[in-house]
Amino acid sequence: MAKHNSQQLAAIRREILKTQLFGIPAALLLGFGLYGLFAANGDAFHPLLDDRNIVYAMLIAGVILEVLQMYRLIPLLKEQARIVSDSNA
Numbered sequence: 001m002a003k004h005n006s007q008q009l010a011a012i013r014r015e016i017l018k019t020q021l022f023g024i025p026a027a028l029l030l031g032f033g034l035y036g037l038f039a040a041n042g043d044a045f046h047p048l049l050d051d052r053n054i055v056y057a058m059l060i061a062g063v064i065l066e067v068l069q070m071y072r073l074i075p076l077l078k079e080q081a082r083i084v085s086d087s088n089a
Contacts, residue, residue: 005087023069029062
């Protein structure tokens, strides 16, 4: 039983890692979008970050990707916690 739990935990951890890697572009989009919106003030390090439409599109895409990531990540974390608590009991 413990071997089965450790295999399940390893599979869940791999899925969590994949999901977190999926979140990297989302975080970058959000970061660059917020930089372009609040910090650039027309003097960004890239001309696309001075265009408000591009910045808003980046923010929307980043939020959508983050929501999709959380939609996938939360059940994985709950399953991981359930397996760990069952193996400790």
